[in-house]
Amino acid sequence: MSIALAILLSAAAMTMIVGVRYLITSGAFAWATRVRHPGLYTGLDPQIRREIWWSLASAAIYGVPAGVVAWGWQNRGWTQIYTDASAYPLWYLPVSVLLFLFAHDTWFYWTHRWMHRPKPFRIAHAVHHASRPPTAWAAMAFHPIEALTGAVAIPLLVFLIPIHVAALGVVLAIMTVMGVTNHMGWEVFPRFMWGGPLGAWLITASHHQRHHERYGCNYGLYFRFWDRLCGTDEGLGDFTRDRARAAARRGRGTADGRNAGRAA
Numbered sequence: 001m002s003i004a005l006a007i008l009l010s011a012a013a014m015t016m017i018v019g020v021r022y023l024i025t026s027g028a029f030a031w032a033t034r035v036r037h038p039g040l041y042t043g044l045d046p047q048i049r050r051e052i053w054w055s056l057a058s059a060a061i062y063g064v065p066a067g068v069v070a071w072g073w074q075n076r077g078w079t080q081i082y083t084d085a086s087a088y089p090l091w092y093l094p095v096s097v098l099l100f101l102f103a104h105d106t107w108f109y110w111t112h113r114w115m116h117r118p119k120p121f122r123i124a125h126a127v128h129h130a131s132r133p134p135t136a137w138a139a140m141a142f143h144p145i146e147a148l149t150g151a152v153a154i155p156l157l158v159f160l161i162p163i164h165v166a167a168l169g170v171v172l173a174i175m176t177v178m179g180v181t182n183h184m185g186w187e188v189f190p191r192f193m194w195g196g197p198l199g200a201w202l203i204t205a206s207h208h209q210r211h212h213e214r215y216g217c218n219y220g221l222y223f224r225f226w227d228r229l230c231g232t233d234e235g236l237g238d239f240t241r242d243r244a245r246a247a248a249r250r251g252r253g254t255a256d257g258r259n260a261g262r263a264a
């Protein structure tokens, strides 16, 4: 098989994996939302369809650099991904996960902040903010330009920071779950993760909710470090207004239903 074909197949496989991972994770949390907060997404079907479409397009973009690097790792010994757990001390496993999360968070904070400048916002980032309020399906709802900035982060980091393949799996799992839950419209995590001293440094849904509400603040992904350092942290949002709006949409829905019944 030619190298080009092998790389193409690897990229296609990665696209499939990212797309299916998105559908399963967002689907699971959307289902959890239906159970815990029934009606929260009522009337948002057209928006959800857009979120899924943009997210699957993003999956295709994420798959390309991931596929190229995965091929190079398997066939050319690229990257610092290792499989022998004794190659580094055991304590390095959690440290490598934290290093990856912090580096990814740094990349995300600065590219995200840049995308809030008027021109990049208009061209690219407006797609993500078109979700008002976002749902669990908005995790990867990005314009292709924004998807590209997200897609290169981990494939570049594996060249710079040594990481065990299982630890990389943990990083990807955290990335996926936080991407979905930050947009879900409610807190799935226990209060100590967002309310207490730990919450002063961690980002969960309440923090990212405020970003979607006010735009010019709370740019981070996992940690509040850069937001706090740069004075862009405006604290936690709450979901009361989103819930009131959902209730209003439900009210309109039933009123429309009644009117339709009367008209018939």
Ligand SMILES: [Zn+2]
Residues within 6 Å of the ligand: 128, 134, 183, 208, 212
């Ligand atoms: Zn967002």
Ligand SMILES: [Zn+2]
Residues within 6 Å of the ligand: 112, 116, 125, 129, 211
């Ligand atoms: Zn934004």
